[in-house]
Amino acid sequence: MEEIRLTGKEAEEFRRYREEKERKAMREQNRDAYKQLVDETIREVFPTLQVVSNGLAKCKQAVYERFADALKLKEDIFNTKPDQRSNTFSTSDGMYRITLGNHQTDDYDDTVNEGIAKVKEVINSFAQDDRSRLLVDAIMKLLSRDTKGNLKASRVMQLRKLAAESGNAELIDGVEIIEKAYRPQVSKTFVRAEYKDEYGKWVSVPLGMTEA
Structure with a gap:
C-alpha cells in the first residue's frame, strides 16, 4: 500500500477537521443527554405537582363549604348581594382575615352589536369640525375590542360620560343599549388568607406556586 505523506499545512488542516468532528459528536451526545x-x-416531578394542584383545589372547596353558612348569614343580616365579587371575614381580635371572591371577565349578549351600530351611526352624522373629529376619534377608541373580541366595561363607562357630555339623545340611547347587554362571566374563584405581623402589617399567606 502506498504511503500517503501530508505536508505540514495538510496535517494541520486534517487535525482541525478531526477535532471539529469530535466536537460535533460531543455536542450531539450532550444534546441527547440533555433531552433525556x-x-x-x-x-x-409532574405527579408531585398534580398532587399539589389537587390538594389546593380540594382545600379551596373545603374553605368555601365551611364559609357557606357565614356567607348566607351575612346576606341576611347586612342585606349584601349574593353575587358580589368578594367577601372578607376577620377574627374578632383583628389578627387574621380570609377573603373569598371571584375574578370576572367582561362579556355581553348579542344586543351589544345593536348598541355599537347605533353609536357608530350617530357619530358618523356629526359635523366634521375639529371638535367633532376629536369626539369621534375618542368614541371609536372606546369601542375597540380586546383580544377576545369584547368591549372593556371600563371603556363603556368612559363612553357613557362622553355621551352625557355631548347631550345627544340618540348617542346616549346607543350607549345604554351597550350597558344593558353587559353579562360579566365568572372566570375563577379565589381564597386569600392574611395575618398581621409584629408590626401590625397584613401579610399574605402564599397559596400558589408563584407566591410560595
Whole structure:
C-alpha cells in the first residue's frame, strides 16, 4: 500500500477537521443527554405537582363549604348581594382575615352589536369640525375590542360620560343599549388568607406556586 505523506499545512488542516468532528459528536451526545435528563425530570416531578394542584383545589372547596353558612348569614343580616365579587371575614381580635371572591371577565349578549351600530351611526352624522373629529376619534377608541373580541366595561363607562357630555339623545340611547347587554362571566374563584405581623402589617399567606 502506498504511503500517503501530508505536508505540514495538510496535517494541520486534517487535525482541525478531526477535532471539529469530535466536537460535533460531543455536542450531539450532550444534546441527547440533555433531552433525556429533561424527559426524566418532568416525568418524575409532574405527579408531585398534580398532587399539589389537587390538594389546593380540594382545600379551596373545603374553605368555601365551611364559609357557606357565614356567607348566607351575612346576606341576611347586612342585606349584601349574593353575587358580589368578594367577601372578607376577620377574627374578632383583628389578627387574621380570609377573603373569598371571584375574578370576572367582561362579556355581553348579542344586543351589544345593536348598541355599537347605533353609536357608530350617530357619530358618523356629526359635523366634521375639529371638535367633532376629536369626539369621534375618542368614541371609536372606546369601542375597540380586546383580544377576545369584547368591549372593556371600563371603556363603556368612559363612553357613557362622553355621551352625557355631548347631550345627544340618540348617542346616549346607543350607549345604554351597550350597558344593558353587559353579562360579566365568572372566570375563577379565589381564597386569600392574611395575618398581621409584629408590626401590625397584613401579610399574605402564599397559596400558589408563584407566591410560595
